[in-house]
Amino acid sequence: MTRPTYRLADIAARFGGSVMGDAETKITQIATLDTARAGEIAFLANAKYRKQLERSQASAVILSAADADATTLPRIVAANPYSYFAKLSAFLNPLQGYAAGVHPTAVIAQSARIAPDAHIAAFVTVGEGATIGAGSVVMAGCIIGEGVEIGANTRLYPRVVVYQNCVIGSHVILHSGVVIGSDGFGIAMEEGRWLKIPQIGRAVIGDHVEIGANTTVDRGALADTVIEEGAKLDNQIQVAHNVRIGAHTAIAGCVGIAGSANIGRYCRIGGGAIILGHLQVADQVEVSSGTIITKSIREKGTYTGTFPFDDNHAWRKNAAQLRHLDDMSDRIKRLEQEIETLKEKSQ
Amino acid sequence: MTRPTYRLADIAARFGGSVMGDAETKITQIATLDTARAGEIAFLANAKYRKQLERSQASAVILSAADADATTLPRIVAANPYSYFAKLSAFLNPLQGYAAGVHPTAVIAQSARIAPDAHIAAFVTVGEGATIGAGSVVMAGCIIGEGVEIGANTRLYPRVVVYQNCVIGSHVILHSGVVIGSDGFGIAMEEGRWLKIPQIGRAVIGDHVEIGANTTVDRGALADTVIEEGAKLDNQIQVAHNVRIGAHTAIAGCVGIAGSANIGRYCRIGGGAIILGHLQVADQVEVSSGTIITKSIREKGTYTGTFPFDDNHAWRKNAAQLRHLDDMSDRIKRLEQEIETLKEKSQ
């Protein structure tokens, strides 16, 4: 397929920024500084990659005013080169379109309502009373439970499961293997065996949310689990029952969020972090990768709790002392008292 | 749909406990103290939620004798309000029933035996020699391998995979995306490349086990991987080959259990914990969230090993000292000796 071509002047007319150098330079695709070839535009979002800029084969570069003189390549100077790149790339690489219609192999319940321009692929099942909005795409092998509501222009990649009665907003993206609305981990011990607590809440996913491959979002035990609009979740995340994730919060891969945790808006949670249950995390909190949040965080800021790695031999020596920290603290206190006594005596 | 209604007196007659206040109060559903409306019963399992009790709109409450006077609402006084709630909720919210029969799209091998009252949904495959017991439900897109045995009244949510020859007991629940019996991670290095070690054991899942969404249980390398009856596993857990999980042990989300670990009965493993391979964990051990178990635990109790989080600036300052702990310990020892010398001199 031939890709359309745009001049730097066309791009700046559409997305803003000012062109330096040859505004007639032709662009068909976006690439990294390292891999860009003729016809491709790269971007410099961080001055520390200036070295790569020097040897780049790109036809043009997007960069900030501060870096504008770091190259003689044709370039677009933009206030935020990274978001400029995001918008230009989305323009050059539009999402694949899918023809309207229901694949003949799909199994659609009689009372399900599917928008005429939605795309339902092979081996999809849609349960009774479910609705799928205008322009939405449900790819092969997805299972949509009874009473599920899916908004408009939402995209489910292959093999997503949505359990009964859950709600998925508009402009949502769910990647393959995502499970929405599975039972939360609700059990009560009685006479030596666990009783199952029915999970009768729903999972409700707001507009413009994206959820990565194999991430799971449990339904609520009684009330709902809620992911607010614009939140972005990476792969392999576990969201337990009755969690609330605030709008525009971004969560990296492998994070686990325990039941009824309430996470604020515009937070950033690093990969592999664990957030315990029944606690509050304020807006704009950043949690470092691998950190375990064991109590509520009331103030915005960055929070960390990881053991710095070392070569195994050094780690072993130092880690052995962890079991004596309390004792070390006592000994320092005693030494301080004894020094005081000696100082008095020696006066 | 209209939900059936029960009087408090009916409920107490069925599940025990004593009614205080109007025994004619009508109940149709269960809810939290915060969200309950007219016709709903809430519960107080922990005195610290008494504040919510005060402002609750519930029609009635389940609580313990110790909390019986904390409200004037109609109430049921029960020995264990939480398990009472579990049983009442299960009664008010019975599992959805599924009609007996095999969906016409399902692909069933000739020698498979499926109980007449089992439910086999769309796009299921069942391999040669597999058996599915009475009353079991296999939802859309499940793949049941050759020779698999599934007991009675077991429920597989959509898109579960069970590899060949594995055994699933009765009254088991497997949530979407669960994989049972995939190959364990068995490799042997020879001359610079890894040889694959065939995984010829099975995965054997006991009765009344529940396994959460996207959890994986590998088959054994030679002998079997075993999850004993009544164990409860949350989402996104990895159970490696030849692990044994004792009866009634509960494991929270994102836990990883390495090969041949042997975990006792009635243990509770917190979210994100890692249990290394070839070790023993005694009965009734509780492992805190995020803890890495690196050696066997012989005594029941609670075990923890996590780095307390802090604001990033404070963490950075303190964590930097971890690399000097061994040195700090030496310096304290030296100080103690020098103090002794000085004290002797000063006498």
Place this chain on the structure above:
Amino acid sequence: MTRPTYRLADIAARFGGSVMGDAETKITQIATLDTARAGEIAFLANAKYRKQLERSQASAVILSAADADATTLPRIVAANPYSYFAKLSAFLNPLQGYAAGVHPTAVIAQSARIAPDAHIAAFVTVGEGATIGAGSVVMAGCIIGEGVEIGANTRLYPRVVVYQNCVIGSHVILHSGVVIGSDGFGIAMEEGRWLKIPQIGRAVIGDHVEIGANTTVDRGALADTVIEEGAKLDNQIQVAHNVRIGAHTAIAGCVGIAGSANIGRYCRIGGGAIILGHLQVADQVEVSSGTIITKSIREKGTYTGTFPFDDNHAWRKNAAQLRHLDDMSDRIKRLEQEIETLKEKSQ
């Protein structure tokens, strides 16, 4: 089914090693020292299992020269008993064969090219322009995107998804629930909302790679995500966009690898480890389970950073001091100075 039987002499003729004891001993299967019965051969790869050797009911044993006299059982003495076991087990337990052909329920795009002897099972979809090589097996419910290339003798277990244009080599094994080529976590903040960055690279999986159940490998943002030949990945691993994993590296379960991390050859990454993005890990690096790698590792060796677990009471006491480490360090320094002053005075 009757299993074929081999004499120890046959086995040594095929795989090397020297027979001690009755070379006519008949072997049909391999087993552990503990579980082996008549007709089964066990192996001793580590002298610490000699106790199990003593009471083993195996008909024969594979062991090293150093352990050759630890039993009177018929035995094969081999340089590397573990890889010997791997090869013998692969011989005794060949992979199940699958008949050539495409299941009638599969949905194959017109321009897809499928080798005549490949096996395509029920409910598989293969997109336009995709190719599947000779002898490859695609099990039930797999979704193969447009333009995907799959090499020869590769095996996809049920419910694998490969997104468009990704490349899977030959002799690859992908277990159930694996997702290859989902979008990486690429977002840019602009005016309070996240813009999605199109992920236009591919995921490229080398020959002889094995990937465990429910592991996810994201496609590259601009350039490709690459897993080199012979790498072995366990279950529930997350490989982010633009990661490179070197040849023959082995990664245990639940590991998370953040974007653009570049991991060397012949590394071993322990379960639950987290490797942050944009860093280099040298060849032959071993990372301990649960360790968080926060900066590049330039030298081969073993690296660790975990908090040793303890009983909760002891942990609590010692962990509380972590927040005072920097202060403790200062106090030790001050004590050392004061001791010096006192020593000078007392001279």
